[in-house]
Amino acid sequence: MSPDDASDPVLAPIPATELQPAQAATDTPSRFTCFITGTDTDVGKTLISTALLHALVQTGVRACGMKPVAAGAVLMGADWHNDDADRLAAAGNVVMLATLTTPYLLKQAAAPHIAAALERITIESVPILAAYTEIAAASDAVVVEGVGGFRVPLSDGFDTADLAQQLGLPVVLVVGLRLGCINHALLTVEAITARGLVLAGWVANELELDMHFADENIAALLMRIPAPLLGRVPRLAQPCAAAAAEYLDFSGLPNWPANP
Ligand SMILES: Nc1ncnc2c1ncn2[C@@H]1O[C@H](COP(=O)(O)OP(=O)(O)O)[C@@H](O)[C@H]1O
Numbered sequence: 001m002s003p004d005d006a007s008d009p010v011l012a013p014i015p016a017t018e019l020q021p022a023q024a025a026t027d028t029p030s031r032f033t034c035f036i037t038g039t040d041t042d043v044g045k046t047l048i049s050t051a052l053l054h055a056l057v058q059t060g061v062r063a064c065g066m067k068p069v070a071a072g073a074v075l076m077g078a079d080w081h082n083d084d085a086d087r088l089a090a091a092g093n094v095v096m097l098a099t100l101t102t103p104y105l106l107k108q109a110a111a112p113h114i115a116a117a118l119e120r121i122t123i124e125s126v127p128i129l130a131a132y133t134e135i136a137a138a139s140d141a142v143v144v145e146g147v148g149g150f151r152v153p154l155s156d157g158f159d160t161a162d163l164a165q166q167l168g169l170p171v172v173l174v175v176g177l178r179l180g181c182i183n184h185a186l187l188t189v190e191a192i193t194a195r196g197l198v199l200a201g202w203v204a205n206e207l208e209l210d211m212h213f214a215d216e217n218i219a220a221l222l223m224r225i226p227a228p229l230l231g232r233v234p235r236l237a238q239p240c241a242a243a244a245a246e247y248l249d250f251s252g253l254p255n256w257p258a259n260p
């Protein structure tokens with residue numbers, strides 16, 4: 001980030017005092033955390049993240065969403081807003097500064113490293129890990145939504161997979177059911193496990209009303225993905241957190257709050 005961007009609210013830097021490394025290792029063992037990735041952009045990551053937050057809130061815990069890197073912002077009043085970040089905030093029940101839940105709010109709806117370059121910003125892990133640590137300290141459960149697919153570059157030598165690895169969170173994979181999703185899903189699973197991350201579960205999200213051979217696609221994935229299917233979400237007339245949550249069972253996820 002260039003120094004002369006500091007007065008711009010969308011680029012407001014995190015104070016240096018908050019720049020501490022993430023303390024995932026010191027998290028209380030009972031805290032529910034996960035990183036949501038997907039087979040692509042627009043496959044339902046935000047929808048499933050909000051469903052998770054909704055279900056967490058239903059269990060009575062303090063749940064907060066985080067969208068560390070968001071590309072695409074609109075000015076509403078004095079503040080820049082991103083739709084994903086707003087949807088996550090609405091689904092959770094912990095109010096945090098937007099600069100913490102989204103340390104990198106980029107104006108241009110483009111690949112993050114391109115949107116960042118337009119604003120002369122370099123996306124780095126330290127502010128994200130510091131923000132995550134603060135959010136985790138204020139919450140019983142944190143849901144972090146990735147950006148795009150698992151290997152989306154964030155800057156030179158740093159991508160979404162690196163971020164997930166540095167956060168060290170169990171990963172939930174959202175598979176957007178469409179032609180080609182089997183290959184995308186299996187490549188993503190390979191990339192997740194190659195980083196030593198736990199694939200905690202996956203979701204089959206029906207993007208299309210009547211996808212040809214949807215059952216067969218899901219069967220092929222069930223055979224090949226070494227993690228539980230958390231649910232199959234149909235094409236919803238009103239895609240919202242509560243509606244999606246009805247098709248999902250998160251209770252088997254590690255540290256799910258209802259689990260003793
Ligand atoms: N199961 C579904 N039924 C209906 N619409 C859906 C479904 N899943 C996703 N969508 C819609 O598709 C779009 C992309 O979903 P979103 O959750 O924003 O994807 P991502 O976060 O992966 O980019 C949104 O408009 C969302 O409401």
Ligand SMILES: [Mg+2]
Nearest residue numbers: 045046084145
């Ligand atoms: Mg999203």
